[in-house]
Amino acid sequence: MSNVKPNILLIYTGGTIGMVKDIKTGALHAFNFKNLLKQIPELKLIDCKIEAMSFENPIDSSNMKPEYWIQIANSIELHYNEFDGFVVLHGSDTMSYTASALSFMLENLSKPVIFTGAQLPIGDLRTDAKENLITSIQIASLQNEKREPIIKEVGLYFEYKLYRANRTTKINAENFQAFNSLNYPYLAESGVHLKINHQYLLKTKPNQPLIVHKKLDNNIALLKLFPGFAASHLNSVLKTPNLKAVLLETYGSGNCTTEKWFLNALKKAIANGIQIINVTQCVGGGVNMGQYETSSHLKSIGVISGKDMTTESAITKLMYLLGKSYLEKSLKHEFEIALRGEIT
Ligand code: ASP
Numbered sequence: 001m002s003n004v005k006p007n008i009l010l011i012y013t014g015g016t017i018g019m020v021k022d023i024k025t026g027a028l029h030a031f032n033f034k035n036l037l038k039q040i041p042e043l044k045l046i047d048c049k050i051e052a053m054s055f056e057n058p059i060d061s062s063n064m065k066p067e068y069w070i071q072i073a074n075s076i077e078l079h080y081n082e083f084d085g086f087v088v089l090h091g092s093d094t095m096s097y098t099a100s101a102l103s104f105m106l107e108n109l110s111k112p113v114i115f116t117g118a119q120l121p122i123g124d125l126r127t128d129a130k131e132n133l134i135t136s137i138q139i140a141s142l143q144n145e146k147r148e149p150i151i152k153e154v155g156l157y158f159e160y161k162l163y164r165a166n167r168t169t170k171i172n173a174e175n176f177q178a179f180n181s182l183n184y185p186y187l188a189e190s191g192v193h194l195k196i197n198h199q200y201l202l203k204t205k206p207n208q209p210l211i212v213h214k215k216l217d218n219n220i221a222l223l224k225l226f227p228g229f230a231a232s233h234l235n236s237v238l239k240t241p242n243l244k245a246v247l248l249e250t251y252g253s254g255n256c257t258t259e260k261w262f263l264n265a266l267k268k269a270i271a272n273g274i275q276i277i278n279v280t281q282c283v284g285g286g287v288n289m290g291q292y293e294t295s296s297h298l299k300s301i302g303v304i305s306g307k308d309m310t311t312e313s314a315i316t317k318l319m320y321l322l323g324k325s326y327l328e329k330s331l332k333h334e335f336e337i338a339l340r341g342e343i344t
Contacts, residue, residue: 004147005047005048005049005141006048006049006084006085006140006141007048007049007051007082007083007084008048008051008083008084008085008086008087008137008140008141009050009051009052009053009075009079009082009083009085009086009087010050010051010052010053010086010087010089010137011052011053011054011072011076011086011087011088012052012053012054012055012058012089013054013055013058013059013064013088013089013090013091013098014055014058014059014060014061014089014090014091015058015060015061015089015090015091015092015093015095015117015118016028016092016118016119016120016121016129017089017091017116017118017121017122017129017132017133018058018089018121018122019060019121020121020123021121028060028121029060039122039123040122040130040134042130042134043133043134043137046134046137046138046141047141048084048137048141050137051083053075055068055071059091060093061090061091061092061093061094061095061098061117062091062093064094064097064098066101066216066218066319068098069098069101069102069216070105070214072088072098072102073105073106073212073213073214074212074214076102076113076212077210077212080111080210083111084111084140084141084143084149085111085112085113085139085141085149085151086111086112086113086140087114087115087116087133087136087137087140088102088114088115088116089116089117089133090116090117091117092117092179093170095115095117095156095168095170095179096156096165096168096169096170096179096310096312097315097316098115099115099154099165099166099168100154100165100166100168100310100312100313100315100316100317100342101216101316101319101320102115102154102165103153103154103164103165103166103313103316103340103342104166104213104316104317104339104340105212105213105214105216105320106154106211106212106213107210107211107212107213108205108208108209108210108211109152109153109154109204109210110149110152110204110206110208110210111149111152112139112142112149112150112151112152112155113140113153113154113155114136114139114140114154114155114156114157114162115136115154115155115156115157115165116133116136116156116157116158117129117132117158118132119174119175119176119178128176131159131190132157132158135157135160135190135194136157138194139151139155139157139162139194142194142196150198150201151187151188151196151201152201152202152204153201153204153340154166154340155187156168156179157188158178158179159175159176159177159178159179160189160190160191161177161179161186161188162186162188162190163180163181163184163186163187164187164200164202164341164342166310166312166313166316166317166340166342167181167184167310167313167341167342168180168181168310168312169181169182169283169310169311169312171283180283182283182284182285183284183285183286183308183310183344184200184341184344185197185200186200187200187201202341213320213323213324215323215325216316216319216322216323217244217319217322217323218319219242219243219244219245219322220243220244220245220246220247220315220318220319221237221240221245221246222246222247222311222315223237223246223247223248223249224249224281225248225249225250225251225256225281229257229262231261231262231265234262234265235265238265238268238269238274243274244273244274244275244322245274245275245276245277245318245322245331246269246274246275246276246277247277247279247306247314247315247318248276248277248278248303249279249280249281249311250278250279250280250281250287250295250298251280251294252280252281252282252285252292253280253285253286253287253288253291253292253295254278254280254286254287254288254289254291254295254298254305254306255292255294255295256294256295256298257294258293258294258297263297263301266298266301266303267301270301270302270303275304275318275331275332276298276302276304277303277304277305277314277318277335278295278298278304278305279306279309279310279314280306283310285308286306286307286308286344287305287306287307287308288305289305302332304331304332304335304336305336306335307336307343307344308343308344309342310342313342317335317339317342321334321335
């Protein structure tokens with residue numbers, strides 16, 4: 001057997017992992033990526049070749065936007081044939097959004113794209129950055145005996161677990177376990193051994209060329225319901241110029257108020273061509289319109305079900321589907337089926 005080492009491309013976008021403290025203000029800001037690699041001499045011990053590239057001006061991920069998602073997708077597309085796997089270093093705050101977006105943008109992905117970051121900067125004595133980065137690289141370089149990648153999807157690795165990226169949500173601003181995936185089991189766990197749950201990995205169609213979708217339409221709105229939600233709030237959102245779709249974050253299994261003003265406003269919006277999508281505020285479980293009276297009216301007026309998708313996944317899937325110039329079936333149909341394993 002040949003002992004060609006896997007080639008891994010690291011893409012640094014910013015985030016705590018590579019940040020330093022401003023001596024004057026005490027605030028964390030992104031710093032030069034080359035210093036990041038200097039901080040981890042252990043990287044040389046991993047049995048793969050690593051090359052790195054960085055955003056020209058690394059960002060805190062709170063400044064993330066679709067333009068940057070396209071930049072990441074472009075880097076992967078440009079280097080797709082040269083590398084066996086990709087590791088994207090990203091701030092944890094919006095990592096689930098970016099990673100979900102990339103899962104939709106990269107159709108027929110047959111190599112690993114692993115997102116990771118850290119809760120503490122790499123230079124901090126108690127940092128979680130080293131483990132997250134080293135194991136992500138190891139996961140991205142996993143291959144079978146035919147030298148084919150084992151993971152062929154967008155993953156998110158944090159605190160000893162690899163998740164399907166579009167199933168994750170940031171659940172904690174303090175703990176090292178910052179992410180969770182309540183509706184889908186983790187894909188791998190790092191302990192003494194790296195345990196891969198092969199049965200949960202995304203099965204892709206073989207020999208399909210990578211298609212990178214770069215048109216994303218952000219003419220959408222996200223509305224989280226709460227008791228006392230005012231009609232004026234809903235109406236002002238529905239009057240947004242060029243609005244194409246609204247994601248409603250409803251209660252429990254997709255329930256909402258049955259008050260007339262609310263339903264009439266939604267009905268009118270649907271009649272005007274605005275898509276209304278129902279996702280749940282709960283981090284686990286999903287929408288089941290019709291289970292309660294408080295959701296059956298939504299079903300009857302043509303609201304689309306987000307099923308058990310995360311809000312991050314639903315938002316990015318919507319931008320991706322609205323950006324497509326051609327849909328084989330209706331947006332409702334495409335939205336309600338799993339395109340990248342984002343729905344159970
Ligand atoms: N604010 C930082 C960011 O998202 C937090 C982190 O990196 O974990 O970029």
